[in-house]
Amino acid sequence: MNWNLAEFRLLGIDVKVHWSFVLVLAFGAFLYGSGPAGWLVGSLYGVLSMLLLFASVTLHEYGHALMARRFGVGTRSILLLPIGGVANLERIPEKPSQEIAVVTAGPVINVIITIVLIPVALLLNSGNLAQVLSLNAVGANIQSPSLLNLVVFVLSTNLLLALFNLLPAFPLDGGRLLRALLAYIMSYTQATRTAVLIGRLLAVLMAIYGIFSGAISLLLIAFFVYVGGSAELEAVSSRAVLRQYKAGRALTPGATTLYTSERVERVVDLLMRSYQTDFPVRDLSGHFVGVLTRPRLINALRESGPETRVVDVMQPASDIPVCSPETDLATVWERMGQSASRVIAVADHGQVLGIITTDDISEVFQVMSAAMAGTEHRPQPPAETSNDSPETRRYV
Numbered sequence: 001m002n003w004n005l006a007e008f009r010l011l012g013i014d015v016k017v018h019w020s021f022v023l024v025l026a027f028g029a030f031l032y033g034s035g036p037a038g039w040l041v042g043s044l045y046g047v048l049s050m051l052l053l054f055a056s057v058t059l060h061e062y063g064h065a066l067m068a069r070r071f072g073v074g075t076r077s078i079l080l081l082p083i084g085g086v087a088n089l090e091r092i093p094e095k096p097s098q099e100i101a102v103v104t105a106g107p108v109i110n111v112i113i114t115i116v117l118i119p120v121a122l123l124l125n126s127g128n129l130a131q132v133l134s135l136n137a138v139g140a141n142i143q144s145p146s147l148l149n150l151v152v153f154v155l156s157t158n159l160l161l162a163l164f165n166l167l168p169a170f171p172l173d174g175g176r177l178l179r180a181l182l183a184y185i186m187s188y189t190q191a192t193r194t195a196v197l198i199g200r201l202l203a204v205l206m207a208i209y210g211i212f213s214g215a216i217s218l219l220l221i222a223f224f225v226y227v228g229g230s231a232e233l234e235a236v237s238s239r240a241v242l243r244q245y246k247a248g249r250a251l252t253p254g255a256t257t258l259y260t261s262e263r264v265e266r267v268v269d270l271l272m273r274s275y276q277t278d279f280p281v282r283d284l285s286g287h288f289v290g291v292l293t294r295p296r297l298i299n300a301l302r303e304s305g306p307e308t309r310v311v312d313v314m315q316p317a318s319d320i321p322v323c324s325p326e327t328d329l330a331t332v333w334e335r336m337g338q339s340a341s342r343v344i345a346v347a348d349h350g351q352v353l354g355i356i357t358t359d360d361i362s363e364v365f366q367v368m369s370a371a372m373a374g375t376e377h378r379p380q381p382p383a384e385t386s387n388d389s390p391e392t393r394r395y396v
Contacts, residue, residue, distance in 0.1 A: 013065055014077040015058065024050050024082050036144060045145040052154050054080055056113060060106040060161060061085040067105035071098045074338065083224065090338045092176075099180040103173045110162035117155040124148040169199030171228035192236040196229040203229070239330040241365055247332050247346050248325030250364050251354040257282055258292055258310050265306035267297055278343055278357045281314045288352035290314035291343050315343070320355075322347050329361055 006017040025047050032046025033039040058080065064087045065075035076088040093099050125148055166174040175195050182191035203225040210218030256270055258279045267279065277294040292314045300313040321339045323332050325348050336344050342358045 011062070011066070013062070013075050015080070016077055017080045018082075020082050021054070021080055024054070032145075041145055045150075049150065049153055052150070053157050054085075056110060056154065056158050056161060057085040059109050059113065060165075061087040063105035063107075063109035064102055065089070067102045068093070071102070073102075091334050096180040096183040099183075100177060103176045103180065106173055107162040107165050110158040110165075113158040114155055114162070117151055117158070121148065121151045121155055124151060167202065167225075168195070169202045169225045169229065170196055170232040172199075172225065175199050175229065175232070189236055189240045192233055196233045199225055199229040238365060239333075242329035242333060242361065243331075245329045245364055246325060247323050247327045247329060247344075247356060248348075248353070250329060250332075250356050250360055251325075251346055252276065252360065255280070255354055258314075259284065260289060260309070260311035260314075262310045263306065264292075264297065264300050264308045264310060264313065267292060267310070268301070268306060271297075277359065278355060280345075280352070280355050281310055288317055288345065288347075290316045291320055291345075291355055293342055293357075295342075315341075317345070320345050322352075324348060325353065329356075329364060332356060333361055 003019040004016045005019045005021050008015050028046035028050035029043035030046070032049065033043035035042050058078065061078045065078065068075060068089050071093050073093060074090045076090060079086045079088065093102060165172050166177070168174045168178040170176065178198065179191045179195040182194055186194070203222040206218045206225070207222035210216065210222060256274065256276055256279060258267065258281045260281060260283050270276065270279070279292045280288060281290045281292055283289050292310055296313050296315060300308045319341070321335045321341055321344045323335060323344055323346055325346055332344055336342065336358065343355050345355050346353045
C-alpha cells in the first residue's frame with residue numbers, strides 16, 4: 001500500500017513517511033514501556049527515541065540527495081520505511097568518482113552526528129568516555145529515560161547506521177561503493193555483477209549465522225540484501241542493453257498521426273485495428289502539437305464521451321520531453337522518468353519525426369535481450385578463420 005502517514009518538503013525535496021512507520025513507533029512504545037519507567041513515561045520516551053532515530057535516517061538520505069544535486073542529479077523524493085530510508089534519485093551517476101561521493105555522503109552525515117554528540121555525552125556524564133562508548137552500558141540503560149541515555153542512544157545508533165550501511169552488499173551504500181571502486185578497473189556492468197556476487201555471499205553468511213544464533217533479524221537483512229542485489233543487477237543490465245539502441249531506430253514505421261480537429265471516436269477504431277496505443281497529434285499545418293496517450297484517451301471516453309475533440313484531451317507538446325534520433329534508449333528512459341512522461345518526442349533539427357513510448361522501450365528491450373542471449377549461445381567461428389578480435393566477436 002502506498003499510503004503515506006505524513007509528507008513534507010525540505011530543501012526542495014519531498015519527504016514521505018510510509019504508513020507502516022506506525023509499526024516502528026508502536027515497537028518503540030512497547031519496548032520502552034515495558035521497562036523501569038512504566039508504560040506511560042516509557043512509551044512516550046520510546047516514541048521519542050524512534051523519532052530521533054529516523055531523523056538521523058532522514059539526514060542520512062539528505063546527504064545522498066544533496067551530494068547528487070551537486071552533480072546535476074535530482075531527487076524525486078525521500079521515503080521513510082520501517083527498514084530505513086530510500087532516496088529516490090532520478091539516476092545513479094555512473095562516473096566512479098561521482099558515485100563514490102554520493103554514496104559516502106550518507107554515512108559521513110551519521111559520522112558527523114556521532115562526533116558532534118560525543119562531547120555532549122561526555123559533558124552530561126562528567127567526562128566518563130568509557131561508559132559513553134560501552135555497548136553494555138548502552139544496552140543496560142536504553143530503557144531508562146534521561147537526557148544522557150537519549151544522547152548516547154542517538155550517538156550509538158548513528159555510528160551503527162554508518163557501519164552497517166558500509167557493508168559491501170547491495171542495496172546498502174557499501175555495495176554501491178564497492179561497485180564504484182571496481183568500475184575503475186572493469187566495465188560498469190561487470191563491476192555491478194561482481195559487487196552483487198560479493199553481496200550475495202555476505203547475505204548467505206548472515207543467513208547461516210542468523211539460523212545458528214537465533215538472530216531472526218539477520219535472516220530478514222540477508223533476504224533484503226539478496227533481493228536488493230538482484231534488482232540492482234537487473235537495472236544496470238537493462239541500461240547496458242538499451243544503450244546499444246538509438247532512439248531513431250525505435251520509432252514505429254507507419255505510425256498513425258492524429259489531427260487536432262479529429263474526434264476521440266476515431267482513435268477507438270484505430271485501437272481496434274492496430275497495436276498502437278499512443279498517437280502524435282499535429283495541427284492542420286503539420287506542426288507537432290501534442291500526444292494523445294492511452295490514459296488520457298480512457299479518461300476522455302469515461303468523462304466526456306467519444307465526441308470529444310483530440311485537441312481538448314491531448315498532452316500538449318510543451319509537457320513532452322524531446323530527444324534526438326542519436327540519443328540512446330537508456331538516456332531516453334531516464335528523461336522520461338525525470339519528466340514523469342510515458343512518451344518522448346524524437347526531433348531532428350526542430351522537426352518531430354515521431355514518438356517513443358514506455359511500451360516501445362519495453363518491447364525493444366525484450367527483443368534485444370533475447371537476441372543477445374541467442375548470440376551468446378551461437379557457435380563462434382574458429383579464431384584462425386576470422387580477422388576480428390575476440391572482443392569484437394563477443395559484442396556483435
